[in-house]
Amino acid sequence: MAKNLTKRSEDYSKWYNELVLQADLAENSGVRGCMVIKPYGFSIWEKMQAELDRMFKETGHQNAYFPLFIPKSYFSKEASHVDGFAKECAVVTHYRLKDDGEGGVVVDPDAKLEEELIVRPTSETIIWDTYRKWIQSYRDLPLLINQWANVVRWEMRTRLFLRTTEFLWQEGHTAHATKKEAIEETEQMLDIYADFAERYMAIPVVKGLKTESERFAGALETYCIEALMQDGKALQAGTSHFLGQNFAKAFDVKFTAKDGKQDFVWASSWGVSTRLMGALIMTHSDDNGLVLPPNLAPDQVVIVPIYRSDEQFDLVSKVAKEVMSELRAKGVRVKFDNRDTHKPGWKFNEYELKGVPVRLAIGPRDVENGTLELARRDTLTKETVSRDEVSGIVVALMDEIQKNLYKKAQNHRTENTSEVSTYDEFKEVLKTKGGFIYAHWDGTNETEEKVKNETKATIRCIPLDAKDEDGECMVTGKPSKRKVLFAKAY
RNA sequence: CGGGGUGUAGCGUAGCCCGGUUAUCGCGCCACGUUUGGGACGUGGAGGCCGCAGGUUCGAAUCCUGCCACCCCGACCA
Numbered sequence: 001m002a003k004n005l006t007k008r009s010e011d012y013s014k015w016y017n018e019l020v021l022q023a024d025l026a027e028n029s030g031v032r033g034c035m036v037i038k039p040y041g042f043s044i045w046e047k048m049q050a051e052l053d054r055m056f057k058e059t060g061h062q063n064a065y066f067p068l069f070i071p072k073s074y075f076s077k078e079a080s081h082v083d084g085f086a087k088e089c090a091v092v093t094h095y096r097l098k099d100d101g102e103g104g105v106v107v108d109p110d111a112k113l114e115e116e117l118i119v120r121p122t123s124e125t126i127i128w129d130t131y132r133k134w135i136q137s138y139r140d141l142p143l144l145i146n147q148w149a150n151v152v153r154w155e156m157r158t159r160l161f162l163r164t165t166e167f168l169w170q171e172g173h174t175a176h177a178t179k180k181e182a183i184e185e186t187e188q189m190l191d192i193y194a195d196f197a198e199r200y201m202a203i204p205v206v207k208g209l210k211t212e213s214e215r216f217a218g219a220l221e222t223y224c225i226e227a228l229m230q231d232g233k234a235l236q237a238g239t240s241h242f243l244g245q246n247f248a249k250a251f252d253v254k255f256t257a258k259d260g261k262q263d264f265v266w267a268s269s270w271g272v273s274t275r276l277m278g279a280l281i282m283t284h285s286d287d288n289g290l291v292l293p294p295n296l297a298p299d300q301v302v303i304v305p306i307y308r309s310d311e312q313f314d315l316v317s318k319v320a321k322e323v324m325s326e327l328r329a330k331g332v333r334v335k336f337d338n339r340d341t342h343k344p345g346w347k348f349n350e351y352e353l354k355g356v357p358v359r360l361a362i363g364p365r366d367v368e369n370g371t372l373e374l375a376r377r378d379t380l381t382k383e384t385v386s387r388d389e390v391s392g393i394v395v396a397l398m399d400e401i402q403k404n405l406y407k408k409a410q411n412h413r414t415e416n417t418s419e420v421s422t423y424d425e426f427k428e429v430l431k432t433k434g435g436f437i438y439a440h441w442d443g444t445n446e447t448e449e450k451v452k453n454e455t456k457a458t459i460r461c462i463p464l465d466a467k468d469e470d471g472e473c474m475v476t477g478k479p480s481k482r483k484v485l486f487a488k489a490y
Numbered sequence: 491c492g493g494g495g496u497g498u499a500g501c502g503u504a505g506c507c508c509g510g511u512u513a514u515c516g517c518g519c520c521a522c523g524u525u526u527g528g529g530a531c532g533u534g535g536a537g538g539c540c541g542c543a544g545g546u547u548c549g550a551a552u553c554c555u556g557c558c559a560c561c562c563c564g565a566c567c568a
Binding site for chain 1 (some may be wrong): 563564
């Protein structure tokens with residue numbers, strides 16, 4: 001594996017692509033904008049899935065599965081939803097191939113579908129069509145369902161993990177008896193996403209509301225978490241939508257309340273995708289490769305044996321295995337890499353590239369001295385630790401590295417967050433350092449559009465924790481109640 | 491979908507303008523030996539429809555046409 005990661009400052013995109021490839025996470029499949037997620041990359045995704053799934057279930061949600069194909073007619077039921085997705089859908093028109101007589105195959109023109117099927121870009125429509133059958137009474141509510149699935153969006157431009165044609169995600173779809181409850185659910189899920197981002201991914205995020213123009217197609221309110229990448233661009237890491245009664249009305253989902261009156265149910269939907277992998281990579285990695293937070297690392301510790309002879313290998317292995325079971329007993333995920341097909345130096349680089357938080361090396365010298373060599377991925381430092389204390393040290397380190405990564409990301413964000421009061425200042429900051437920029441905005445679509453056209457920066461969100469402060473819109477000078485978050489985004 | 495670029499072995503590439511021996515080099519891969527505390531070294535070896543399809547030519551990696559894929563920048567977006 002040739003390591004030639006480009007310096008981020010020179011070409012961030014190239015650096016990102018090479019890192020994804022070299023850390024063995026994913027590769028381009030050659031199928032239009034679709035990637036192959038390789039076993040190592042997928043094991044990280046599985047870890048994310050497992051933690052999120054647990055958090056969903058702890059808050060009363062259940063998993064279910066709905067069809068990949070959605071009849072075209074379902075899409076015409078919620079007008080704004082169509083507008084949002086119609087442009088980017090893959091459509092199934094035929095159901096059979098036939099021999100073309102020249103050793104190839106062609107689509108059989110006789111096998112045309114009466115009604116085309118849309119490969120789901122998101123499942124609101126088919127799920128709400130199903131919910132109509134499931135919901136009759138207030139006793140059936142709330143309905144709290146999540147689906148782990150793949151979706152397809154025919155985007156113009158694709159990018160590994162950040163925007164692939166097909167991507168994996170989870171989509172939660174809930175139905176409630178009251179507006180208040182649906183909004184609470186929407187906010188609760190946003191909090192879960194933020195909590196997951198911060199505690200597991202070690203990525204600080206800003207929670208906020210999208211402006212009208214950035215709102216999900218069909219939603220009354222879109223909440224999001226926004227993270228800042230190392231190159232100063234923002235990445236939307238998760239969204240949670242309050243759908244009001246739009247989908248209930250479109251799909252005629254009514255329930256009878258305690259008082260016998262009928263009403264449409266209130267809804268939310270929320271999702272995070274394999275894009276989180278992109279966020280993870282772009283937040284923590286360095287020029288030596290991926291850096292994984294211990295809470296998500298498939299292997300938190302790798303033990304590399306160093307030896308010349310078989311006798312030495314046996315000696316070293318014995319201690320390594322003891323340390324491994326000691327650590328496993330304390331709940332640490334450990335791998336003992338006893339392959340004799342690669343040399344220690346090669347393994348050191350391999351695990352650095354793959355971002356394993358802690359590496360332990362043990363050789364004959366260590367066995368003699370009762371020590372191990374411990375290397376941290378986050379700081380790239382090495383120290384010699386005592387054999388007897390190693391498991392305690394490692395357990396404490398898991399916590400420390402997790403916190404350190406978060407702190408580093410937080411510091412980076414703080415350093416790259418600016419507050420401006422004039423449009424000139426805004427453009428200047430955008431040009432010289434980028435990052436998050438807080439500024440007053442008059443709340444109009446026109447101003448938002450103007451800033452976007454002139455600077456490429458968009459309003460990432462109206463932060464939930466924004467303090468009230470009267471001011472003037474940096475562009476128009478009209479009154480503004482609070483500052484909003486601008487940035488160039490992925 | 492618009493602008494720009496690139497497709498040569500698993501990866502990275504030279505050759506292409508100006509057509510002409512057996513397609514270059516490095517990494518990786520295989521065998522043997524020496525090595526093993528930060529990507530080892532030596533010797534030998536395997537691996538190519540030069541993105542695909544046409545065309546021009548005695549002859550095409552090289553010239554022409556079409557297509558496909560990927561990358562970058564826009565517009566779009568999780």
